[in-house]
Amino acid sequence: MTQKYDIDYLFAGKVAGSLNNDELLEIGMLISQDEAIRLRWNEFIASLPENNELVPPKDWLDLTTMFQQSDKGCMHRTLLKKMVLVSILAVICITVYLYSPKKTTTNTIKLQLANGQVIDLNKVEDINTQLNNTNNTLSYKDGSTGMNSLTTPVGIDYKIRLNDGTEIWLNALTQLDFPFAFIGNTREITINGEAYLKIAKDENRPFIIHLPHNDIKVLGTEFNVNSYDSGIVKVSLVEGALNLLQGEKTISVKPGMEVIADGKITLHNFDERQVLGWRKGMYYFYDADLKEISKVLPRWFGITVVIDTPTIINRKFAGVVDKNQPIEVFIDNLKTVANIDCFYDKPQNTLHFK
Amino acid sequence: MTPDYKDDILLLKQLKAKNIQAFKYLYTHNRKWLYVLAVSILKDKREAQELVQELFIDFWQEALHQHITSSIKSYLSNAIKNKAYNFTRNDGIHKQRENDISLSNEFILPA
Numbered sequence: 001m002t003q004k005y006d007i008d009y010l011f012a013g014k015v016a017g018s019l020n021n022d023e024l025l026e027i028g029m030l031i032s033q034d035e036a037i038r039l040r041w042n043e044f045i046a047s048l049p050e051n052n053e054l055v056p057p058k059d060w061l062d063l064t065t066m067f068q069q070s071d072k073g074c075m076h077r078t079l080l081k082k083m084v085l086v087s088i089l090a091v092i093c094i095t096v097y098l099y100s101p102k103k104t105t106t107n108t109i110k111l112q113l114a115n116g117q118v119i120d121l122n123k124v125e126d127i128n129t130q131l132n133n134t135n136n137t138l139s140y141k142d143g144s145t146g147m148n149s150l151t152t153p154v155g156i157d158y159k160i161r162l163n164d165g166t167e168i169w170l171n172a173l174t175q176l177d178f179p180f181a182f183i184g185n186t187r188e189i190t191i192n193g194e195a196y197l198k199i200a201k202d203e204n205r206p207f208i209i210h211l212p213h214n215d216i217k218v219l220g221t222e223f224n225v226n227s228y229d230s231g232i233v234k235v236s237l238v239e240g241a242l243n244l245l246q247g248e249k250t251i252s253v254k255p256g257m258e259v260i261a262d263g264k265i266t267l268h269n270f271d272e273r274q275v276l277g278w279r280k281g282m283y284y285f286y287d288a289d290l291k292e293i294s295k296v297l298p299r300w301f302g303i304t305v306v307i308d309t310p311t312i313i314n315r316k317f318a319g320v321v322d323k324n325q326p327i328e329v330f331i332d333n334l335k336t337v338a339n340i341d342c343f344y345d346k347p348q349n350t351l352h353f354k
Numbered sequence: 355m356t357p358d359y360k361d362d363i364l365l366l367k368q369l370k371a372k373n374i375q376a377f378k379y380l381y382t383h384n385r386k387w388l389y390v391l392a393v394s395i396l397k398d399k400r401e402a403q404e405l406v407q408e409l410f411i412d413f414w415q416e417a418l419h420q421h422i423t424s425s426i427k428s429y430l431s432n433a434i435k436n437k438a439y440n441f442t443r444n445d446g447i448h449k450q451r452e453n454d455i456s457l458s459n460e461f462i463l464p465a
Contacts, residue, residue: 013386047394048390060385063411
């Protein structure tokens with residue numbers, strides 16, 4: 001069959017709206033005059049999720065810039081290697097996940113100093129004159145440069161002000177490593193978990209955030225980082241500009257965009273309410289399965305979640321969890337709205353989904 | 355001024371010379387319809403976009419233009435279809451394996 005145009009190209013181009021006039025004319029004629037092509041066209045349209053209204057995305061990776069920045073074309077192989085590594089890690093994590101015994105949780109915000117001393121920030125008498133812990137916020141006058149480690153427990157978020165003026169809100173179960181004073185040409189910290197950062201502007205000293213698999217380099221911005229899921233880092237930029245470093249590569253992120261690094265890099269627009277809701281104690285989920293919800297509930301309410309019927313794990317839900325309300329409120333909502341059977345075993349502190 | 359790359363032969367010649375502007379033209383003018391074609395097979399918009407991006411990464415880094423014997427568009431059309439079918443097959447195997455491990459009666463999530 002010799003044809004001037006590839007028929008799949010014409011079909012897809014017609015839906016994408018990318019054909020030129022000649023091509024449009026050609027496909028129009030083919031569909032109206034050729035019975036076989038008309039049938040194929042109808043099948044093609046039916047195979048698209050939203051029939052004719054499929055709008056191609058606008059957030060394409062800027063490959064040209066990426067290639068120009070890389071000296072040699074070695075990125076793809078590194079990416080592939082990372083993907084393989086991530087999938088191996090995922091299997092290990094699932095295994096550990098399924099067999100790990102229930103962890104005991106303590107409800108204290110802990111600050112471990114560079115010298116090894118552990119301070120319980122819930123106990124006011126522990127705080128010395130160098131540290132100020134008011135309104136759930138930590139600020140300090142200490143000038144030592146060793147790395148301290150701040151950890152938030154289940155269900156508690158906490159704010160810290162660093163000595164350069166940077167403010168960091170830590171979500172529950174998050175660890176932040178930071179020095180009391182920054183020395184040298186950079187300001188560097190490490191985050192594991194979820195945090196919202198408002199970086200103080202200092203053009204001479206870039207701020208570098210080390211995440212489990214990536215680094216972020218900024219001058220002065222506001223953004224959210226989330227690395228709760230092992231192997232996945234999500235960075236959502238609210239204001240300013242930000243560079244995500246993945247291996248040798250640099251990915252520039254614009255305000256309103258979220259970059260997801262899970263071996264591959266994806267950029268897309270994010271829903272501010274969904275991503276930043278935790279700071280107001282709200283967790284919004286849309287089209288989320290029970291697995292995802294089951295990860296948030298233990299983190300916020302300190303409860304254990306047991307899914308008694310494995311088949312329901314993939315059911316999708318939309319809704320909101322309010323941390324300031326007792327867990328029973330969420331359960332009642334879920335029962336009525338999602339028509340799902342669950343009960344809260346208060347003495348065992350366990351929520352069962354049936 | 356971007357030169358006119360509408361002519362396949364000229365575009366191929368520039369791609370062979372590793373002209374990044376020619377690649378940019380190829381990428382921006384073909385990703386939309388390739389995306390639609392990928393969605394029609396995968397039924398998943400995000401995966402479709404990723405596969406299209408991957409195809410262009412391969413195209414540049416592995417110099418895939420040297421395999422083009424007919425038109426560029428038929429080549430890209432076949433390439434994305436192969437990628438999408440391979441993906442659905444591998445994804446099926448992957449999901450099957452995931453089900454095999456997660457089907458335990460006591461699914462306890464650590465607190």
